[in-house]
Amino acid sequence: MSDQAHTGGCQCGAVRFRVTKLGRGSICFCRMCQKATAGLGGLLITAEEFAWTRGAPKYFVSSDVARRGFCGDCGTPLTFESGGAVDLSIVAFDRPADVPPTIQLAAEARIPWGDHLNALPPRPESPAMAERYARVVSYQHPDHDTDAWEARTRAATEPHQ
Numbered sequence: 778m779s780d781q782a783h784t785g786g787c788q789c790g791a792v793r794f795r796v797t798k799l800g801r802g803s804i805c806f807c808r809m810c811q812k813a814t815a816g817l818g819g820l821l822i823t824a825e826e827f828a829w830t831r832g833a834p835k836y837f838v839s840s841d842v843a844r845r846g847f848c849g850d851c852g853t854p855l856t857f858e859s860g861g862a863v864d865l866s867i868v869a870f871d872r873p874a875d876v877p878p879t880i881q882l883a884a885e886a887r888i889p890w891g892d893h894l895n896a897l898p899p900r901p902e903s904p905a906m907a908e909r910y911a912r913v914v915s916y917q918h919p920d921h922d923t924d925a926w927e928a929r930t931r932a933a934t935e936p937h938q
């Protein structure tokens with residue numbers, strides 16, 4: 778993997794990171810990674826040199842050998858940490874396409890229908906839906922560093938519209 782700098786962070790923007798040296802990228806299908814990401818598996822890449830550039834994660838100690846970092850404000854999964862090594866969530870990178878996984882871990886735990894998602898029929902988009910999407914105001918942090926950013930965490934305590 779290249780030594781080019783990569784940036785990323787959580788959905789609300791309270792936690793941001795910058796990586797200057799990456800190791801191996803992987804997808805781990807173990808049940809813990811499924812739960813921790815609420816996804817099919819944990820897409821993770823070893824961060825050999827990195828720093829938190831805004832905020833810091835909270836942690837869930839998921840076993841006697843590992844902890845998992847996440848944004849305490851918006852819940853975005855950010856790290857898997859074990860034995861002194863830190864893996865960052867590939868999907869939390871600003872440009873996840875630049876940091877591909879190269880190996881499967883715990884492949885025996887894959888959820889079977891996960892292998893067929895790309896074959897599912899895409900939902901046809903309608904002009905009405907396109908118009909609705911165009912009116913949505915996103916509170917998600919953009920996919921690049923910002924000099925100043927006010928995370929909109931108050932929404933967590935207000936009714937969902």
Ligand SMILES: [Zn+2]
Nearest residue numbers: 787789848851
């Ligand atoms: Zn956040």
